Amino acid sequence: MPAMIRRAPSPGYDASAMRILIDEAVWQARALFSDLGEIRTFSGRALSPDDLRAADALIVRSVTRVDAALLAGSPVRFVGTVTSGADHIDTALLAERDIRFADAAGTNSRPVAEYVLAAILLLCERAAVVPASRTLGVVGVGRIGSIVREWAAALGMSVLACDPPLAASGRPGLVDLSALASADILTFHVPLTDTGPYATRGMLDHAFLARLRPGTILINTARGEIFRPPALLASLPGLSLGPAVVDVWPGEPRVDPACVRAAAVATPHVAGYTAEAKERAAVLIREKLAAWLGRPVRPPPARPPSDAGDITVSPAKKAWPAAAEVLCRATGILDADRRFRASLAAEDPAAAFDALRAACARRREFAAFRVRGLDAGDPAAVWLSSVGFRLG
Known part of the structure; x- marks a missing residue:
């Protein structure tokens, strides 16, 4: 069976219909991504192919392996990782299926x-x-x-x-x-x-x-x-x-x-791992997803007060x-x-x-x-x- 092609959204795409599945440990996951679509969260190592049946965008950390087994039969068109390294992502597979990929290189x-x-x-x-x-x-x-x-x-x-x-x-x-x-x-x-x-x-x-x-x-x-x-x-x-x-x-x-x-x-x-790096990574992936959707970039939510002394x-x-x-x-x-x-x-x-x-x-x-x-x-x-x- 030929690979499923997942192209970028066409102009005028209704971003409110975007179904975003995001690791619960991503900084301010719901607050940061909520204006881009419907948000569901998951525990990083517990993600299964069934969880992706109703997801258009997937945001992961390094603990989640994104490969053919995970993506089998899914409608996912965007994969983002809030990490600099991408060895947990089968990027060749994403390119083959025309699934947009974004990483957070440099944020840590x-x-x-x-x-x-x-x-x-x-x-x-x-x-x-x-x-x-x-x-x-x-x-x-x-x-x-x-x-x-x-x-x-x-x-x-x-x-x-x-x-x-x-x-x-x-x-x-x-x-x-x-x-x-x-x-x-x-x-x-x-x-x-x-x-x-x-x-x-x-x-x-x-x-x-x-x-x-x-x-x-x-x-x-x-x-x-x-x-x-x-x-x-x-x-x-x-x-x-x-x-x-x-x-x-x-x-x-x-x-x-x-x-x-x-x-x-x-x-x-x-x-x-720092609070600042987690914030930078999440904000960067949010910006890349928003750009892919043709949506404006907006300031991130305010970070909680510093506890450093x-x-x-x-x-x-x-x-x-x-x-x-x-x-x-x-x-x-x-x-x-x-x-x-x-x-x-x-x-x-x-x-x-x-x-x-x-x-x-x-x-x-x-x-x-x-x-x-x-x-x-x-x-x-x-x-x-x-x-x-x-x-x-």
């Missing part, structure tokens, strides 16, 4: 970069070294990697930027993968891809890790599946590498406890240890690590994983905080101001 770039810098400063403090003495390798210099590169350079770190697809397009200032062997820390910001000369699924295999210098620190906020085999993550402590910081896991939400135990810092896929640095801490304290408290990275490890003993660890992610979505970005207790001339204070914190 800042919180991921904030998380990564918190991890870097935390591990530098634990090792009693200053950031300027370390070399950072950034693998993938798109939106997130570019911010990490800029902020790390401002710390005084030597930065090696590696992005083979961009290098092939002629982008200057990039190194190849072999040059990363000289890095002290590697952070990964690549999409999960399966085809082409630069496929990233399984890029972190035994051969790649064997080329790294002893003690190299790995930070993964990309996708858990860049490890091959997935169990390789659990064996990191035996590979002469340094402590690993891991936010993304093979098989989410059912995470292998051995993989969690192998990481120095382990969090439940929350690096990109002052961060007062411990009197005994100055310079970069003080900055590490500020970033860890702002991002909640250590609290997320503690709660994630504790959740592994829950009766249903997969449900606990999702619950932790939902709780972490209340995190705020650096600009929502004021830092007190640092001298204005302290290099750490200058850097904190440059990445968005208010001082005073």
Whole structure:
């Protein structure tokens, strides 16, 4: 049977007839989308093909796989995801069926970069070294990697930027993968891809890790599946590498406890989770759906009052240890690590994983905080101001 074709609405389409099925965890789902049609919500992992029988537009998060099985027999003509990554969407299928697709690429770039810098400063403090003495390798210099590169350079770190697809397009200032062997820390910001000369699924295999210098620190906020085999993550402590910081896991939400135990810092896929990022993503998808329908863009609903406050640095801490304290408290990275490890003993660890992610979505970005207790001339204070914190 030929594929069903779902074309864009014709001029004069009655948007009030649009049936929109939207993940209940999307920011202000009903208030934001209600003027575009009839709204129904669903729980992200519980969506079934039957739910789509009466839906024209589908708005999902990363926990929902959109593929031929889900869309079978549905009238869906628009699929939006409030995420930057789209590896949970069969985009080729959508293109084949002429179903409009929209993502929220870039909306969580800042919180991921904030998380990564918190991890870097935390591990530098634990090792009693200053950031300027370390070399950072950034693998993938798109939106997130570019911010990490800029902020790390401002710390005084030597930065090696590696992005083979961009290098092939002629982008200057990039190194190849072999040059990363000289890095002290590697952070990964690549999409999960399966085809082409630069496929990233399984890029972190035994051969790649064997080329790294002893003690190299790995930070993964990309996708858990860049490890091959997935169990390789659990064996990191035996590979002469340094402590690993891991936010993304093979098989989410059912995470292998051995993989969690192998990481120095382990969090439940929350690096990109902030209240601001959730708002930006939802607003962007609403704008794209409205544009597809030929409807005007309107201001988003007002966000609830901020619950972020002052961060007062411990009197005994100055310079970069003080900055590490500020970033860890702002991002909640250590609290997320503690709660994630504790959740592994829950009766249903997969449900606990999702619950932790939902709780972490209340995190705020650096600009929502004021830092007190640092001298204005302290290099750490200058850097904190440059990445968005208010001082005073």
